[in-house]
Amino acid sequence: KNQVEQSPQSLIILEGKNCTLQCNYTVSPFSNLRWYKQDTGRGPVSLTIMTFSENTKSNGRYTATLDADTKQSSLHITASQLSDSASYICVVSAHNNNDMRFGAGTRLTVKP
Amino acid sequence: NAGVTQTPKFQVLKTGQSMTLQCAQDMNHNSMYWYRQDPGMGLRLIYYSASEGTTDKGEVPNGYNVSRLNKREFSLRLESAAPSQTSVYFCASSPYRQVLVHFGDGTRLSIL
Numbered sequence: 001k002n003q004v005e006q007s008p009q010s011l012i013i014l015e016g017k018n019c020t021l022q023c024n025y026t027v028s029p030f031s032n033l034r035w036y037k038q039d040t041g042r043g044p045v046s047l048t049i050m051t052f053s054e055n056t057k058s059n060g061r062y063t064a065t066l067d068a069d070t071k072q073s074s075l076h077i078t079a080s081q082l083s084d085s086a087s088y089i090c091v092v093s094a095h096n097n098n099d100m101r102f103g104a105g106t107r108l109t110v111k112p
Numbered sequence: 113n114a115g116v117t118q119t120p121k122f123q124v125l126k127t128g129q130s131m132t133l134q135c136a137q138d139m140n141h142n143s144m145y146w147y148r149q150d151p152g153m154g155l156r157l158i159y160y161s162a163s164e165g166t167t168d169k170g171e172v173p174n175g176y177n178v179s180r181l182n183k184r185e186f187s188l189r190l191e192s193a194a195p196s197q198t199s200v201y202f203c204a205s206s207p208y209r210q211v212l213v214h215f216g217d218g219t220r221l222s223i224l
Binding site for chain 2: 004034043046089099100104
């Protein structure tokens with residue numbers, strides 16, 4: 001079983017609407033959690049990185065939350081744009097080794 | 113800045129052929145990585161190089177070899193390609209492990 005599970009697998013929303021993507025993990029002991037955006041045919045690009053002590057971090061219209069107690073993170077996208085259509089990948093790192101565990105991603109499609 | 117550059121972008125091989133995927137970064141990063149991305153799965157680490165002169169196996173190293181030619185370049189070699197190695201291969205780099213990772217745009221490899 002993957003140590004990082006993302007939901008939903010795919011999501012279609014209308015332009016201008018908000019959405020929230022989920023990431024649950026079992027990686028332990030926790031070091032940091034990152035959200036990446038991957039456009040079709042491109043490599044992943046970092047959106048945010050969160051450490052244990054951070055609950056919320058924003059990057060423009062993207063807001064990530066972290067609950068280290070329940071081992072859950074979310075990525076909220078506000079006022080979606082067509083350019084937000086991409087895969088969003090959650091990556092969790094552990095303290096005791098150098099592993100980074102990748103979720104399978106959520107494929108977001110924003111329609112006009 | 114180019115960031116992380118991968119060549120070629122696309123390649124089709126026949127089973128049993130060999131080839132080398134090239135990767136170069138211009139950010140003076142110490143650590144470099146090779147991942148593969150398959151549909152419905154998270155990126156999986158093939159090999160990594162924590163610093164110039166060192167390489168280590170990742171999660172899925174079988175069938176691959178790597179060379180850290182210098183601080184800038186990290187190549188991935190398939191000695192005898194198999195259909196199971198059909199995938200998108202991403203090279204990445206970071207200043208050190210566990211720090212923000214920068215990805216190239218991938219090499220799409222098909223093995224017939």
